[in-house]
Structures are given as C-alpha cells and as structure tokens.
Amino acid sequence: MSQTLTICKCSTSVTKISRFYYSTRQTMNSTLDIQSEVQKVQNWWRSERFKNVKRIHSPMDIVKHRGSLGIEDTKYPSSYQATKLFQLLEENFKKKIPLHTLGVIDPVQMTQLSRCNNIKVAYVSGWACSSTMVGSTNEVSPDFGDYPYDTVPNQVERIFKAQKMHDRKAFLQTIENKEPLVDYMKPIIADADMGHGGLTTVMKLAKLFAEKGAAAIHLEDQLVGGKRCGHLGGAVLVPTSTHLNRLIATRIQWDIMGVENLIIARTDSCNSKLISSSCDPRDHEFIQGVMDVSTPSWTERLAELEQTGVSNSEMSDHEIEWYENNKLVTFDEAVQIQLSSEDYKNYMKSKQQLRVSLKREYLSLREMKQLVQQIVPNEIINFDWDLPRSSEGYYMFKGGMEAAIRRSLVFTPYSDMIWLETKTPNLEQAKDFSQRIHKEYPDTKLVYNLSPSFNWTKQGFNETKLKSFIWDLAKEGFILQLVSLAGLHVDGISFWELSQKFQTEGMSAYVSLVQQKEQQLNCDLLTHQRWSGAEYVDSIMKVVQNGSSSKTLSTAGESFTESQF
The missing domain is CATH 1.10.10.850 (Arc Repressor Mutant, subunit A)
Structure with a gap:
C-alpha cells in the first residue's frame, strides 16, 4: 500500500497533513493537526523543566523538522534520566547542598559508585576517554579533543548499558530476596568537549549522546583544532557568538528529538591566552x-x-x-x-x-x-x-575572571548550568563568580571541577576546610561538583600498589591488598560472578527452559567456586 500525503493550506500556513501510519496513536489515514502539534511543543516548553531556558526558534520550527514519525513513538531513556537529574538539581539548589560525584572510566567503577546512596549522578570525562579508550582508532593521547567524536558517546553507551544490566540484576534480587534496591540508574553527565566540528557536527554529537544514554553534556568555548585540557597551556577560545550557536544547535537537536537532556555551558576563558577571531x-x-x-x-x-x-x-x-x-x-x-x-x-x-x-x-x-x-x-x-x-x-587574549563572567552571562539563558573552569580551587573566586551570575540570573545552577590537576595539599587548606570545601561551594550555588578524573587516578594507584608488592610477595600481596579489603569493606566484587549477573542469567534460563535447567545453572553445584565465600 502506498502512502498518501495531502497538504491543505489556509492563508499561508500549513494546517493539516494526512499521512498513513503517522503515529501509533493515530488510526490509518487519519489527519494530523499541525497546529495541535505546535501547541504541544509550546506547552512542553512552558513546563517547569524549561522555565529558565531561552530559545531563538519557534515550536513550528521543531514540528516541521521532526518528520512524519510521531514524537510519541520515539522515547529516549536518556530523557527520563535527564528528568531525574533536573529534579535532583532543583532540590539541591533550593537546599544549597552539593550534587557531587566522581568521574568513572568503566562499568566496574560505575557499579561501586551506585552503591553509595549519597552520590546520585555519574560523570564521564573526555580526558579519561582520550587517554584510556578511543573506540575506532585505539590511539590514546592527551586531551586535545582530536579523537573521533563518537568516542565519549560510545563510552557513555557502554556504561549506560551496564547500568541497565545491573539494575535488572538488583531488581530481581529485590523481588526474590527482599534486598534493598540499589539505584544503578545514576544520571550520566558527559564531556562533549568543544563539539568536535561545525554546527551540524555539534547536532550529530548531541543526538548521539541522547541516543546512547547521557542525561547531560557540557560544551566548552574552545576551538576545534585548538582544544586543550582546561589545565594545559595553548588553549584557543572561539568567539562568544560561535559557542552560543553551539548551545542553540544542541537545544534545537534535542527539541526535535523531544528530549529533556541538560546543557552545561563551560567557559575556559579564565585561563586562556588565545582567541581564534576578533569578529564578536x-x-x-x-x-x-x-x-x-x-x-x-x-x-x-x-x-x-x-x-x-x-x-x-x-x-x-x-x-x-x-x-x-x-x-x-x-x-x-x-x-x-x-x-x-x-x-x-x-x-x-x-x-x-x-x-x-x-x-x-x-x-x-x-x-x-x-x-x-x-x-x-x-x-x-x-x-x-x-x-x-x-x-x-x-x-x-587576556583571560581572567571578568572574561569568564561576561561569557557566562551570555551563555546562561541558553543553557541549564554554567561551568567555571579555574586554575586553582579558590572559594573566594567562586563566590565572586556566583554573585555576578546570580545578580542577573538568580536560579542558575553552577558547576565546579574538583580537578586532580590541582595540588590540593598546597592550596592553603587545613583538614577542616578541605573537608567542607564541597559544601561551602554548594552554598554559593555550585551544585554539581565532580572530581573529573577520580576513576583514572584510583585505577592507577590501586593497581600500582598491587603490582609493586605482587612481584615480590606473590599471592600474599593479592590477598591482603584485594581480597581481604573486599571482605572488610563489603565490596560486591568479592564475588565477581554474582556481580557480573550470573544469577540473573540463571533466573532467565529457568524461565526459558521451564525449570529443567538445574544441572546447567552457572551458580549451582560443586563447580561454582564462589560458594567458598
């Protein structure tokens, strides 16, 4: 059967389109009211989620670029995660308490983070991906943003799929064993660097992140090809207008997809010494x-x-x-x-x-x-x-706090959060930034990188101030805080310690540094077969084989070695 398309014009506006199978909610050959779809988008934008978001595009711009597949038919899980993240940010902002987290580099670290009730979000760093896992080329390198643009989205997908697997495992354990449900579905915040190209590339990248599970991404105002880690020299800024267009392009892409994912606008202008153009x-x-x-x-x-x-x-x-x-x-x-x-x-x-x-x-x-x-x-x-x-x-370019504030004031209406990248952990500097931003936009949530690039012991903190720093920042509106490369450093130091001792102490080193610690700290990786979901797969096989799989279950019988624990 062929599709038929009829466009009826009233004055100069398109009002109705008849399309076969437009949506699962539509009947065959039903008529779609374009103005009704425009009104839905308009109502969506008026919701609490977008109360502080500015757009340059209209609801009609979105409707006419969505295509004939109804928006009700394309639900992205990352949008649900974004709703969860938005609610967490709103609650914490009102209470002025931090939503703090650690950067994870793999599913193992994600699961351990998830078992901490007071850590409610996860972070995936572009620096970590660049240095540990570059998908299609396998060429690890410093954080110059020169890896394929799907690298971080693919890592997000890897972690998001692991989240869903462990969530299913935990849900089964809750039903069968009455165990407390672990929240493995922590919203993922991911590093989109500088967008990796022109505006069409930025949109493709935003689409990838939404498809692969990121609830939020951050975009920085650096130049493609002149990108550096925020704590390296030689970073090149783009004009304010160029980065603003990236934020707008990302929002348009997500509006077309019908998702509520969050945009973090990051500025590196506090530290930068170069800018690509004088056009703005x-x-x-x-x-x-x-x-x-x-x-x-x-x-x-x-x-x-x-x-x-x-x-x-x-x-x-x-x-x-x-x-x-x-x-x-x-x-x-x-x-x-x-x-x-x-x-x-x-x-x-x-x-x-x-x-x-x-x-x-x-x-x-x-x-x-x-x-x-x-x-x-x-x-x-x-x-x-x-x-x-x-x-x-x-x-x-004369980088500094004034430049960072000016740029952030431009970016704020078009983003959901503002990230200030700094040279050192400085509470007074953060207060000054917060006051200037909140004078103009009092509801803006701020982001702070608790970077391992800082030598924290040499920054004048005593033990009390070091312990309270995160909470002191939150009082100034820096709600989302992250140790971007925590997973990378922990991975390195723990394996380095084991490797050093294992070469001379053998299994004594492994048992004392790993197995005994796992037991003492109640780390679920002690029984790594169960951690991986072997019991979950066994449960499915029981259903598939109608209960006749008792001899082939992976977690039963003498062969299952984890029964030793």
Whole structure:
C-alpha cells in the first residue's frame, strides 16, 4: 500500500497533513493537526523543566523538522534520566547542598559508585576517554579533543548499558530476596568537549549522546583544532557568538528529538591566552595588541626567519624576544598608558555611562575609540591587535575572571548550568563568580571541577576546610561538583600498589591488598560472578527452559567456586 500525503493550506500556513501510519496513536489515514502539534511543543516548553531556558526558534520550527514519525513513538531513556537529574538539581539548589560525584572510566567503577546512596549522578570525562579508550582508532593521547567524536558517546553507551544490566540484576534480587534496591540508574553527565566540528557536527554529537544514554553534556568555548585540557597551556577560545550557536544547535537537536537532556555551558576563558577571531564585539575588551604600531608583525618576522633557515631553538628564542620587546595590552590598558590619569578616569566613566545607556556589558573597539576621540579629540591611541597574532592567526587574549563572567552571562539563558573552569580551587573566586551570575540570573545552577590537576595539599587548606570545601561551594550555588578524573587516578594507584608488592610477595600481596579489603569493606566484587549477573542469567534460563535447567545453572553445584565465600 502506498502512502498518501495531502497538504491543505489556509492563508499561508500549513494546517493539516494526512499521512498513513503517522503515529501509533493515530488510526490509518487519519489527519494530523499541525497546529495541535505546535501547541504541544509550546506547552512542553512552558513546563517547569524549561522555565529558565531561552530559545531563538519557534515550536513550528521543531514540528516541521521532526518528520512524519510521531514524537510519541520515539522515547529516549536518556530523557527520563535527564528528568531525574533536573529534579535532583532543583532540590539541591533550593537546599544549597552539593550534587557531587566522581568521574568513572568503566562499568566496574560505575557499579561501586551506585552503591553509595549519597552520590546520585555519574560523570564521564573526555580526558579519561582520550587517554584510556578511543573506540575506532585505539590511539590514546592527551586531551586535545582530536579523537573521533563518537568516542565519549560510545563510552557513555557502554556504561549506560551496564547500568541497565545491573539494575535488572538488583531488581530481581529485590523481588526474590527482599534486598534493598540499589539505584544503578545514576544520571550520566558527559564531556562533549568543544563539539568536535561545525554546527551540524555539534547536532550529530548531541543526538548521539541522547541516543546512547547521557542525561547531560557540557560544551566548552574552545576551538576545534585548538582544544586543550582546561589545565594545559595553548588553549584557543572561539568567539562568544560561535559557542552560543553551539548551545542553540544542541537545544534545537534535542527539541526535535523531544528530549529533556541538560546543557552545561563551560567557559575556559579564565585561563586562556588565545582567541581564534576578533569578529564578536563582546570579546573586544579582552583582545590584546601592541602600542608600537610601526613594528613588523610577529608573522612577518617569522616569515623572514624561515627564509634564513634558522633552527627550531633559534626560532623559539626569536619568538620570546619579539613578545618581550612588544608589550601586550588591551585597548583600555593602552588608553591608561597613553593618556593622563584624569583623561583616563573620564574615559572609564564615559565608558560605563555608555554601557548603561546601551543596556549591555560590552563596547566594541570602534565604540571605545570613538569615546577617546570625544574626550581628547587631538589624541590618537596607538593600538594594533593584528601585529602580535600567532603563526596560526590567533589573537592574543587576556583571560581572567571578568572574561569568564561576561561569557557566562551570555551563555546562561541558553543553557541549564554554567561551568567555571579555574586554575586553582579558590572559594573566594567562586563566590565572586556566583554573585555576578546570580545578580542577573538568580536560579542558575553552577558547576565546579574538583580537578586532580590541582595540588590540593598546597592550596592553603587545613583538614577542616578541605573537608567542607564541597559544601561551602554548594552554598554559593555550585551544585554539581565532580572530581573529573577520580576513576583514572584510583585505577592507577590501586593497581600500582598491587603490582609493586605482587612481584615480590606473590599471592600474599593479592590477598591482603584485594581480597581481604573486599571482605572488610563489603565490596560486591568479592564475588565477581554474582556481580557480573550470573544469577540473573540463571533466573532467565529457568524461565526459558521451564525449570529443567538445574544441572546447567552457572551458580549451582560443586563447580561454582564462589560458594567458598
């Protein structure tokens, strides 16, 4: 039977489409009311879930891009997990208590995390995936975001499927043995890096994450190809508008899919020294130039040096020398240096007045130059931000808290949470950031990376402050907190300790460091066959074979060695 498509136009709008088998809720050849579908989307967006979310697209934009398969027919489990995560965030934000967790690198760690009642979410790190498991290429590397874009989604899928397996096992044990039900279905928050490409790639990546089980993802404002771990040097930011479009593209993709997954907007502008373009006026106040506008640019000098065939080390020395001889300044700093203190004071006052009148935080370079001309008509500020550009064409950027706050204020309406990436664990810095964001957007949930890259013992914490740090952060609205690479470090240190001792102490080392600890701590991996779900599979086989499988059960009889425990 062939499908028939009839489009009826009333004025200029499409009102009804008749499509065979549009949805399981529709009868054969029934008529779909497009305006009714638009209203459903509109009502969905008005729900509590999206009360603080801004969109540039309309409900009709979503309906007309969904296709003929009814949204009721495509339910994604990750959306249910996202609802669970949203509710946890709402509750914890009201109480100002943390939703804190540890990064896991495999199903083993996920199951152990799940047995901790006060840890309610799981985290999957791109850094950990890059260094331990890169699916299609198996090329592990530092966190430069240069692995295939399905790497982290595939790891999410691996962990999510394990969650479902262990949940089924636990559910069976609860019914048959009256054991308390372990919540293995912790919502997964995953690292989407910088989106791994243009906007269509960002959308494909968002789709993959929703399909494979991530309740939330975070996207950072770094450049594809210039991506670095937030605690490495050399990271390149993208213009504010570029990252904003990534957030919008992700929301559109998830709206088309009908899911409620959460977007975390992360900024690395606190630590970054480079930006890919000067196209966005919101970035202009932080782009650095030089005041000697007659000097040849660094790239000109670089080309000359390459012609002479200098060595790599000599080239590096010349680069250092160029930047030492040409001080990097923002336009405001150039104004302060080149004008009198009184004129500079008037400039800053006029600048603030203009911001207020324009009802925005930023001024473009053009507007700042015009202000100087108004205050001191005969003065010209020498400033050129093209001269110090890197060999790749990147502009110099003055990263810091002000840049991070400005960017976050732009990203907040289009995201569900804001992530501040910092150099050190600093409560006062976090408070300042929180106050500025919450002054404008009081309901914004903040995210903090409790990074293993920090030397925590050298950051001035005593034992009491170290223990309370997570809870102190939560009071400032940093609800979601994570030790991103906890699983990686625990995996390394525990196996390193065992390996060292096993080489000389043999099984004594294994028993003392592993088996006895598993017994003392009630770790369910002591009986790893049961942990893996062998009893669950036995239970299914009993059903399949109508009870006649007693001789072939894996967890019965003398051959089942875990009966020793």
